[in-house]
Amino acid sequence: MPTSQTLISAHNISLSHHGKSVLDNVSFELKQGEFITLIGPNGAGKSSLIKVLLGLIKADSGDIKRSSSIRLGYTPQTFSPNPFVPISVIGFLNLNQKVESCFMHETALLTGIESLLNSPLKSLSGGELQR
Structure with a gap:
């Protein structure tokens, strides 16, 4: 079986917020054709990990590698368009x-x-x- 291309990898990602550890040495690889589900209680760092992977926030330490062919999208938990802006x-x-x-x-x-x-x-x- 041929090996799948690694689309994104994270190695030893750590992040703290206001002195509290949010992510502690998180590591994983996502290969083409795979799905990863992030499950955890509120405040576990799921959204923070996604933001770090997308480059929206910087991790305190660790390494992230993205394939040049990867196309990433992100839908925040809340999106509130301005109701006064008339846009379709x-x-x-x-x-x-x-x-x-x-x-x-x-x-x-x-x-x-x-x-x-x-x-x-x-x-x-x-x-x-x-x-």
């Missing part, structure tokens, strides 16, 4: 000019939001916003 879903998605239109529409189809693309952001439910 498609308008919001088009703010990132690096995303190709065909990829955006394919993703909308896969996530079941294709029918919402012309809807105002302020009209969406919490679940629709997450998708």
Whole structure:
């Protein structure tokens, strides 16, 4: 069986916040075709680990390697668009000019939001916003 490409690896990632250890020497590898689920109680560091992996926050120590072919996405736990900004879903998605239109529409189809693309952001439910 051929070996799968490593998409992202983390080695000995540690992070503290206000003097409290949030992540302590976390290590793992994610290979192509694999899924990893982060499970733990509130405050266990799941979101912090994701933010470190994405480069949104810097770990106190450790090493992260990402494949040049990896495409990462992140949906924060809460997203609250400004209700006074009149923008549609498609308008919001088009703010990132690096995303190709065909990829955006394919993703909308896969996530079941294709029918919402012309809807105002302020009209969406919490679940629709997450998708």
